[in-house]
Amino acid sequence: MPLVVQYSGRSGTQLINVVLPYYNRFTTLDRFVSRFTKLVLDGQQHLMLTVVRYTDGFPTMGEDEGKRDHDNVVKCINEANLKMGGGESRIRLVEKHAIFSRGAALMEGARAWDSRQDVILFLCDVDIAFGKSFLQRCRANTQPAQKAYFPVVFSSYNPDIVYSVIKKKPVPVLTNYDRKRLINRDLGYWIDFGFGMSCQYLSDFRRLSGDFLNITGWGLEDVRLYEQFQKSSVGIVRMPDPDLVHVYHKKQCSKYEVGRRFNSCLKSKALNEASRLEWGLWVYKNMGDTDDVREFLKIFQQAQVAGGG
Template identity: 40%
Template sequence: MEFSHHSEPFRRMVIFIMKWRAVLMLSICLLLVAGIYMCFPSGAGSHILSHGRRLMTEDCENLQQQVEYFQTISIASEKKYKDTVDRMRIQNSEMKRKFDVQRDIVKDLERRNRQIVERLSNIESGGPRKRENDYRLAPHIKQDVLRSLNIHQTSEFEVIPYMSFSKDRLYQLEPGMINRPEAAPIGDKKRELQEILDMSLTVLNSNNNGKQYNQWDLLQGYSRIDRMTGTQYELYFSSKGKKNNFEHVQMFRPFAPLQSVQVQSFDKKNEWINLVVPLAGRVETFVNFIDMFAEQCIKKDKRVFLTIVYFGEEGLEETKSTLEKVTSQHSFTQYKFIERPDPFSRGVGLLVGAESWDRGNALLFFCDVDIYLKDGFLDRCRLNAAPGSKVYYPIVFSMYNPSIVYSEMNKIPPYEELFVINRDSGFWRTFGFGMTCMYRSDFLFMRGFDTKIQGWGYEDVKLYRKFVKSNIDVVRSPDPGIFHIWHEKNCDPHLQPAQYNMCLASKALGEASHAQLGMLAFRELKRENELLHSETKDENVELQNELDDDDVWLEVNKQFDN
């Protein structure tokens, strides 16, 4: 605004000076010509006069050019100043908008702080609580309230356990993908532990006039989460200079009230999924797969394109015949069958299937032939993937060996009834990254799979790591609509050690649960016990019924499984 204000007067002043300069020089020239004319004869005077006129004309033209030059400079400077002012105005507007946002955040935090202080005052003064939530928003202040998290629970299953930790180790009941009861903290858990230690040491050292505490003085720490209130921390430190004395630090991280962040509507009625399956042999498995595809994708969803990339000659004709039979039966034409003569490579097959699509930026679902889908999965595939924004990596429920799971029954249930989720039927395959929903553009941007990898596995892990390190959000969640069918797994001894170890681990985990394998190992002991009590069975019926009635574990587990 300051430059714009002075630009016009400046231009006028320059033009005014140039005009007066021209007038002054013209006057001087006229005086000189007049003097020369009077001093010389008439003929010479005329010659000199004409020469003077020519010089004056040239000076005037030069002056006019200078005036025009300065006018051009003035106009360019004015435009430059105007552009600068406009840019500064836009920057000021953006800064004002950011300032308003920050001011609103500060006001909201101040409002919440006043509410918490008011609720705390009511609790400490014994005043009435307006709502039950008021009591649960301020437990981090009153020490006695923390202890009440595990008081008057309806059963032992509602007790909130602590996670134990030291300065560099976590001892956790829910190990997650790490699958270790004891592990070094990583990611957000590492940052959380460091923050806890730093704050507790700050509190201890601010109240201590002697030696300073450090993380090596931590004896043990505990934390637990109440999902309605927040996280409680209990830390015990060895006291400085006092044998068998300890310092206890309590901290609490409260949860904020629920907030509505965003509401969106999605129209997915025209969203097609290109389901890509790499395949070699396994004709019987393909028969079950294509029947499932017909039921879930052709009949119900109707917006799935099937791309099969087949390697080798073994089982090729049988597979093509099965595919043509099912597609002809349902009048289904949205499929493509690609033949590859080279050895099987899952990464190559998925890359070929993705590149073969020529209908724009399609949503891809990379799938294996031993996958079974249920209602709802395809919609979750569409909802949890967005081009350039997020990819969906569902955690598949992997089925155990049905011959072990149903060994106590007379026969294995029908195929469609096998796919239930409970602790005896299978497990969440947290280490699997092969089934994924992503847009073709994101897949190609990440350069797809490593096609140098031959045989089983690992190419999907490398792609997953690329997405984790990128700006694309990875949606990772157990999905109740996708199952990995149990099949005999043979690990090729010629695989690289990393691949071979992964294959063996998958084989070991996929047979049965820990309890089921244990019962198989102790099968003879179980039979001996049954024979021992077969003669006195009637006498023990009443005791057995009593045990069944009092066994809370069995009852609760039955409810969870159902």
């Protein structure tokens, strides 16, 4: 029998532990923690966050930079926990003195949880934005040994390119997200080839995650986990989730990565910037071949106004 996607249901009391791998991106982490705190204060009481911080990675941090990053992370988490109140810290910090590995970070985040309580794990990234409706679907589409949720994420394009092409002032990605105006083919695309964000019960993750620890850096661990679930008796629920968004940032591909992982990084980097149409218009515009582009933009903007875009 095919699995049916659940948009509602379940009481909303199932505890979700968000596992967040982290290395040297404090400004983005600070934004993530701020939005997490707001969700908790807005009524999402059954929500925890485990930040797994690594001391080494790409690009490398000097000793002073590393200490500054550590101090900023600790202060950020302590202030957020104080703001949310309650007897138990909502945000936990796990420190790893090792080279960053997303797969290993997910394993460490799972290990940090008391195995006597079978919580939902939401495997996340620091560039992700999500809200209450996603959390509801995360709960509704997971059951121990029966269902796991692998949503398709909407990834936002580079606002500087998108808005320069249509000659409008750039609107920040999160502003469009909060106004529910981001899901638009001109502003981003669905990452149908990515499996990095997922919800599953801790017991299923521990049973099926395999040997992530052999993977260093970033990439392919999501595919391995997805394949493990495919081979198991646990059903996979997969669909585009409009409340789960990857916020644009400039992507860096390490020159030390080789083969499939480096090619995957380059592909992702190119796709993250803009659509093929927007890339083409941007190139023509910046090469000085503007006559046809001006006329096209005039028609394009008229169509947007007529369509309410």
